[in-house]
Amino acid sequence: MNLKIAVNNNDHIQGNLSASIELVEYGDYQCPHCGHAYPIVKSLQKKLGDKVKFIFRNFPLQEIHPDAVNAAIAAEAAALQNKFWEMHDIVFEHQNHLDSKHLIAYAEKIGLNVAQFENDFTNETLIQKIEHDFEGGIRSGVNGTPSFFVNGLKYQNSWEEEPFLNYLSSI
Amino acid sequence: MLAIGTKAPDFELNSTPDQKLKLSELKGKRIILAFYPADWSPVCGDQMALYNEMLKYFHKYNAELIGISVDSKWCHMAFAQDRKLHFPILADYEPKGAISKLYSVYDDVEGQSKRALFVLDEEGIIRWNYLSPVGMNPGADGILDALEIMSNVKS
Numbered sequence: 001m002n003l004k005i006a007v008n009n010n011d012h013i014q015g016n017l018s019a020s021i022e023l024v025e026y027g028d029y030q031c032p033h034c035g036h037a038y039p040i041v042k043s044l045q046k047k048l049g050d051k052v053k054f055i056f057r058n059f060p061l062q063e064i065h066p067d068a069v070n071a072a073i074a075a076e077a078a079a080l081q082n083k084f085w086e087m088h089d090i091v092f093e094h095q096n097h098l099d100s101k102h103l104i105a106y107a108e109k110i111g112l113n114v115a116q117f118e119n120d121f122t123n124e125t126l127i128q129k130i131e132h133d134f135e136g137g138i139r140s141g142v143n144g145t146p147s148f149f150v151n152g153l154k155y156q157n158s159w160e161e162e163p164f165l166n167y168l169s170s171i
Numbered sequence: 172m173l174a175i176g177t178k179a180p181d182f183e184l185n186s187t188p189d190q191k192l193k194l195s196e197l198k199g200k201r202i203i204l205a206f207y208p209a210d211w212s213p214v215c216g217d218q219m220a221l222y223n224e225m226l227k228y229f230h231k232y233n234a235e236l237i238g239i240s241v242d243s244k245w246c247h248m249a250f251a252q253d254r255k256l257h258f259p260i261l262a263d264y265e266p267k268g269a270i271s272k273l274y275s276v277y278d279d280v281e282g283q284s285k286r287a288l289f290v291l292d293e294e295g296i297i298r299w300n301y302l303s304p305v306g307m308n309p310g311a312d313g314i315l316d317a318l319e320i321m322s323n324v325k326s
Contacts, residue, residue: 001312063223063255138225143310144217 001141001154007055010129012084015045015053021171024055024149026137029072029091030065030098031145038092040161048168056088058133059145067098072130074103077120078112086110172275172287172302179204179291182270184261185244192237192259195295201234201321202291203314206276206284208305210242210250210260218286218308223256225311232318234290237261241268241283276302290317 007013007022025041027034045054058076060068071091078087090106091098107117120126137147141154148155150168157163173179179202183193194202207218222236229236238260242250247260263270263284271277276287288309290299299317303309 061220061224063257064220134224135228138228138311139315141310141312143221143308 003149003152003154004139005136006152011055011057012079012088013053013055014085016050017053019051019053021048021052021168022055022149022151023052023168024057026057026059026133026140026142026145026147026149028058028060028065028068028145029075029088030068030095031061032095033144034146035092035095037146037159038089040159040164043161044165044168047165052168057137058130059137059142059147060130060134061145069127069130070100070103071098073121073126074107074117076126076129077117077123078107078110080120080123081112081116083110083112087112172285172300173289173297175297175300177297179289179295179297180270180273181295182273184239184263184270186247186259186261188244188248192261194237197235198295199293201232201293201318202289202295203229203234203236204274204289204291205236205238206271206274206287206289207238207240208278208281208283208286209240210246219256219260220254221308222311223254223258226257228311228315229318232315232322233293234318239263239270239284241271278305288314290314290321292321 003024007024041054045052058072060072062069075084075087075091078084087106087110090110094102104114107114148159157167179194181195183191186192205222219238226236236258238258241263243264244262247262251260268277268284271284276285278285286303286305288301289297292298298321301309301313
């Protein structure tokens with residue numbers, strides 16, 4: 001299965017933009033499996049260095065994870081202050097505390113203008129971006145979280161660190 | 172499984188302990204029939220949880236989702252409550268698997284439905300079908316592609 005929406009300027013991209021490996025994750029901030037994948041992706045990025053760029057797209061399953069959308073909005077709101085990855089990281093590091101009070105505390109901790117952050121929280125375009133990510137994920141065959149795409153193709157094997165690193169290194 | 176172009180056989184099954192749902196009553200809507208093996212197996216949970224998030228995307232195409240397995244109406248009630256499902260799941264329970272057999276998606280060895288998808292048009296004709304490996308969550312891209320093609324053909 002192929003990524004239906006190519007990586008573009010609206011995406012959050014980390015790493016070398018001209019890297020030969022493009023790793024896209026569809027994730028949910030409240031999903032425990034995504035929490036498990038979080039340090040693995042960090043480690044892959046460290047080991048692969050300039051060879052990889054990492055893109056995170058939203059795929060919140062809000063019926064089973066009631067705080068997932070708020071956490072996604074928090075990260076998108078942080079992005080408006082150029083701190084998407086800081087929020088992405090702190091949220092994955094505190095997956096069990098994603099209520100509004102905690103999200104505001106994280107905003108403060110990573111140095112956001114909190115008043116602006118709270119204001120952006122009600123910004124409709126952020127919800128639209130999250131839904132756009134979600135719909136693009138569905139159309140690309142995302143069937144759960146996390147789902148990974150490597151250079152546009154859905155990665156169907158184990159994303160535990162060793163097999164995933166072996167695969168990515170072989171590209 | 173029943174072929175594309177076939178008229179989907181009508182049926183009436185329990186959607187809750189005291190309510191029944193009849194397929195022909197939904198005429199005028201497109202219907203997504205999702206047969207799945209069992210309520211509580213982890214893969215099914217993922218598939219139904221995913222579809223539960225997608226209802227508004229289905230509704231955009233005038234399509235309603237119906238899940239079907241051989242679990243009892245009481246089992247379905249508990250499962251739907253636990254997963255906060257917002258679509259009906261029907262009990263193909265007595266005689267066991269009769270509707271799954273009617274659609275040729277019954278697994279005689281395991282005694283459960285296969286993991287099969289059908290998309291019906293407004294007249295109840297099967298326009299798309301897909302049989303998934305039992306352990307594999309088929310996602311929803313195939314369903315949406317089918318609905319989109321149906322809309323394009325119509326317009």
